Amino acid sequence: MLGTKVRSAHTDARYDEFMEPLSQTTNDTFTDANRPLYEVKANLFKGLAHPVRVRVLEVLANATGDLSVTDLLTDTGLEASHLSQHLSVLRRHNLVLAERRGSLVFYRLAYPQVADLLAVARQLLVEILETTQQNLANTVGLPTLVPAGAASSDAVTR
Numbered sequence: 001m002l003g004t005k006v007r008s009a010h011t012d013a014r015y016d017e018f019m020e021p022l023s024q025t026t027n028d029t030f031t032d033a034n035r036p037l038y039e040v041k042a043n044l045f046k047g048l049a050h051p052v053r054v055r056v057l058e059v060l061a062n063a064t065g066d067l068s069v070t071d072l073l074t075d076t077g078l079e080a081s082h083l084s085q086h087l088s089v090l091r092r093h094n095l096v097l098a099e100r101r102g103s104l105v106f107y108r109l110a111y112p113q114v115a116d117l118l119a120v121a122r123q124l125l126v127e128i129l130e131t132t133q134q135n136l137a138n139t140v141g142l143p144t145l146v147p148a149g150a151a152s153s154d155a156v157t158r
Helices: 009-019 037-047 051-062 069-076 080-092 113-138 148-157
Strands: 096-101 104-109
Touching: 037 080, 051 069, 051 080, 051 096, 051 104, 051 113, 069 080, 069 104, 080 096
Parallel strands: none
Antiparallel strands: 096 104
C-alpha cells in the first residue's frame, strides 16, 4: 500500500511496553537504564498532560500539609470517580504519594521539585504571553494590506 507506514513487530512490542502503566510493566519506566532520557522525560510529562492533573498538583503544591480526597474534591469540583482516575495517573507517574489514615486517604506531592516545575511552567507561560502581546502590539502600526483581487476590481469600477 502506498503511503502506509509499516512498523516491525519489535517496534510494536517496544511501543506497547512503553505505553503500559507502570504498575503493569516489569521494568520501572523511570529508572530503566535501557531507555533514553528523553523517553523517560516524555513519560513524566504524560502525567502532567491533563488540565485536571495540573490543577490537582497546584492544589497540593499550595497546601500547607497533606490533603484528603474530600479536600481535593472540594478544591477541584470534580466527581469522585474522575478525581480518582486522575490521582491514579499521578501516582503511577510518581508525582504524588497517597497515605491511608483510617477510612481517609491523604495526598501530597512526591517531590518538592514538582511544585518548582509548576512554578517554572507558569513563568515560561507568562513570558510567552508577554512576547506574543508585544508581537501583536508591533503590528498595530503596520499599513493595511489590500487583497490583490480587491485592487483590480476597484480599477474596473472607475
